[in-house]
Amino acid sequence: MNMGKRKSDQRKLIVHNQPLSSLAEQFRILVENIELMGLDQKIHSIMITSADPSSGKSLISSNLAIAFAQKGKRTLLLDADLRKPTIQNYFDASRSEGMMGVMRGNVTLDEAILETNMDGLHVLCVGLTPINPASILTTKRFAEVLEDLKERYEQIILDTPPILTVADAQVLAPYVDASMLVIRNDYTVTDRAKKASEQLRSSSKQFLGAIFNNQKQKKEHYYYKEHS
Numbered sequence: 001m002n003m004g005k006r007k008s009d010q011r012k013l014i015v016h017n018q019p020l021s022s023l024a025e026q027f028r029i030l031v032e033n034i035e036l037m038g039l040d041q042k043i044h045s046i047m048i049t050s051a052d053p054s055s056g057k058s059l060i061s062s063n064l065a066i067a068f069a070q071k072g073k074r075t076l077l078l079d080a081d082l083r084k085p086t087i088q089n090y091f092d093a094s095r096s097e098g099m100m101g102v103m104r105g106n107v108t109l110d111e112a113i114l115e116t117n118m119d120g121l122h123v124l125c126v127g128l129t130p131i132n133p134a135s136i137l138t139t140k141r142f143a144e145v146l147e148d149l150k151e152r153y154e155q156i157i158l159d160t161p162p163i164l165t166v167a168d169a170q171v172l173a174p175y176v177d178a179s180m181l182v183i184r185n186d187y188t189v190t191d192r193a194k195k196a197s198e199q200l201r202s203s204s205k206q207f208l209g210a211i212f213n214n215q216k217q218k219k220e221h222y223y224y225k226e227h228s
Contacts, residue, residue, distance in 0.1 A: 010090055012059055015066040016118055027067040030211070037208060038177075045156040045176040046208070047080075049169040050183070051196035053162050056213040057182040058086040061159040068155045069120035076113070076153040077123045080160045080172060082133035085126035087159055091116055098127025102145060103136060109148060122153070137171045146175050163196050173203040181210045 011017060015024045034043055048064070050057040058081070065077035079087035079099070088098075096114050101107040114123045130136050149156060158176060163169040173179055179200045183193050193210070200207045 013062055013066060013090055015063045015070065019070070024063075024067075027063050028070070030064065031067045031071055034178075034208060037206075041177075041206075043177045043206070043208075044154065045150060045158065045178070047158045047160050047169065047172055047176045047179040047204070048211075049160045049163045049179065049181060049196070049200070051162060051164050051181065051188050051192045052184070053084075053165060055162070055182045055184040055188060057162075058159050059090070060182050060211055060213065061157050062087065062090045065155075065157040066118055066121060068157070069118055073120060073155040074153050075121050075155040075157070076149055077121065078149065078156055078158045079123075079125045080137075080158045080168070082126055082130055082136060082168070083161055083166065085129065087123065088125045091123045091125070096125055096127065098125040099145070100127040100130055100136075103130075103139075103141060109145065124149070134166070134168060134171070137168055143175065163199055164192060170199060170203045173200065174205070176205070178206040178208050179204040180208045183210050183212050185212055185214045 014021060015027050018024055034046070037043065046064075048057050048061040058079075062077060065075050069075040077087060077091075079085045081087075082100070091114065096112055097104075097107045098112055102109050102112045112124060112127070114125070116123055136142055156176075158172065160169040160172055163181075169179075181193070181196055181200055197207070197210065
């Protein structure tokens with residue numbers, strides 16, 4: 001990856017780079033809302049998806065994971081988009097074989113997980129993309145790795161492919177405690193947002209609601225709408 005592009009992407013980790021900004025505060029408020037929704041039943045793993053590609057879900061997943069880590073939670077950011085992984089764009093993941101290295105037996109889980117320069121945050125990227133991502137997600141081995149990760153971390157954020165594009169998010173939904181939908185205001189049409197929400201309601205243990213990514217503004221703005 002081009003080093004200039006990587007540095008540009010890393011600057012978008014606003015919760016880490018500008019912790020006193022209003023955008024960082026929005027992510028901290030989102031963490032508080034999620035924890036309040038999990039008072040009766042703890043929410044340890046959250047799947048982030050979108051209706052369409054290019055909605056900003058990977059960047060939102062990254063910043064949300066940082067916000068959880070800043071609160072003192074031992075947090076893992078897991079790139080579960082085996083088709084078009086992008087989490088490695090925000091972290092230095094060039095030296096890791098990632099989840100697919102674990103699945104192929106090339107490395108252990110400990111070797112695949114990357115430490116970051118942020119306290120409490122680890123990252124597990126994809127590595128080399130497989131030719132059969134849908135079948136990987138349904139294997140017993142993948143389920144075993146997820147269970148192992150749940151034992152290791154207090155909070156896991158999974159970045160998954162757009163739910164209306166491929167079935168991967170629906171396949172993963174039963175394995176996690178909750179799901180959230182990213183909607184890009186100037187991009188996602190209402191009917192597709194509704195359809196994506198309906199699919200998450202039916203496939204998830206708990207659908208927490210939508211994160212609206214407003215890219216019309218000169219500075220990115222996010223706000224959260226709880227599912228009712």
